[in-house]
Amino acid sequence: MSSFAGRMKEYPTISLDRFDRENLHAQAYFLSHCHKDHMKGLKGPLLKRKLQFSRTVRLYCSFVTKELLLNNPKYAFWEEYTLESPTQISLVDEASGEKQEIVVTLLPAGHCPGSVMFLFEGCHGNVLYTGDFRLAVGDASRMEQLHSGSRVKDIQSVYLDSTFYDPRFYQIPSREVCLRGIAELIGNWISQSRYHVVWLNCKAAYGYEYLFTNLGEEFSTQVHVNSLNMFKKMPEILSYVTTDRRCQIHACRHPKDEEFLQGNRLPCGSTAADGTPLRIISIKPSTMWFGERTKKTNVVIKTGASSYRACFSFHSSYSEVRFFWFFPCGVLLNKLAYCDKVHYCL
Structure with missing residues (x-):
């Protein structure tokens, strides 16, 4: 859950991932991704x-x-205001007419579809805001936008996602390692008969598309979801999901008022089209649960007669976070870069 108040010290007329209270007076708004804890106030009447x-x-x-964002009718009023790929923008004081020019670069954050980090370059120095991110060690060093010629850009401040900046989460298995464990479990189960199905019990409405696309490719199938609306302009995802429940891998979701009552029951029903009862196992992607284990475990753990937990993280581990913020500072790569401050944003 994000606790970032939305403002950076260096560029206080900008608001990021927060759109209420004092942020209402911002001269520009930035949204790193579409998870609700980063969208407070975005549909509020005062902002509108x-x-x-x-x-x-x-x-x-x-x-x-x-x-x-625009897939949700509540945010439709943003359509005429939203820009996608900013470079140089003007921050305008509408009372005085004074302008401040800054250059903004979008960098991939690896958190969920569409998630980005923002690099601000202007008269108050270079500032990097990560939002939520999951980058492996070495990913940042390959981002050309963080370099100027052969050297790393000077970074004055980094506003850093510190969700798992905790020694309990020192090492989180990569998504590739987690995918292999999940795929092995699913393969062994669905190969038994067409009535053996898997429910991916995903907490968020979106963000698990990495699993959908890779599992779809692995088993030459599609994953059942409630709606395709949000993927209509994302063909790389759309081809791997379907609203046809006659498949063996499901990521459909219970209605909010039922999700705590249904246990492991498949949201779209527990029988096949011909009336045959389905054999169902549930897999719940988790991170906190694995971090709280006192002993090292496999990436997939059986937690009940037909339920499993699978390690899967949207956020970087403790070691990945440390490496990432050392990279802009130039410490680990021996570059002539400089970072004055690191601000931790939960």
Whole structure:
């Protein structure tokens, strides 16, 4: 859950991932991704009213985030304000007309579809805001946008996702390792008969598309979901999901008012089209649960007669976070870079 208040010391007229209270007075808004804890106030009436009377205020995000945002009718009013790939932008004080120019670069965050980090370059120095991110050791060093020629750019401050900046999460298995464990379990189960099915009990409405696409490719199938609306302009995902429940891998979800009552029951029903009872196992992707184990475990653990937990993280581990923020500072790569501050954003 994000506790970031939305403002950076260096560029206080910008608001990031927070759109209420003092953030209502911002001259530009930035949304790193479409998870609710980063969208507080985004559909609020006060913000909507401000936009109606402003000629300069915009919301900046990635193309995929824009598509996910506008898929929800509650955010449809943002369509004419949203820009996708900013470079140089003007921060305008509408009372005085004064302008401040900054350059903004979007960097892949690896958290979920559309998630980005923002690099701000302007008269108050270079500042990197990560939002939520999952980058393996070495990923940042390959980002050309963080370099200027042969050297790493000077970074004055880093506003850093510290969700798992805790020694309990020192090492989180990579998504590739977790995928192999999940795929092995699923393969062994669904190969027994067409009535053996798997329910991926995913907590968030989206973010697990890495699993859907890779499992779909691995087993030459599609994954059943409730709706395809959010994926209409994402063909790389759309081809791996379906609303046809006649498949063996499901990621459909219970209605909110039923999700705590249904246990492991498949949300779309427990019988096949011909009336045959389905044999169902559930797999719940988790991170906190694995981090709280006192002993090292496999990436997939059986927790009940037909239920499993699978390690899967949207956020970088303790060691990945340490390496990442050392990279902009130039410490680990022996570059002539400089970082004055690291701000931890839960």
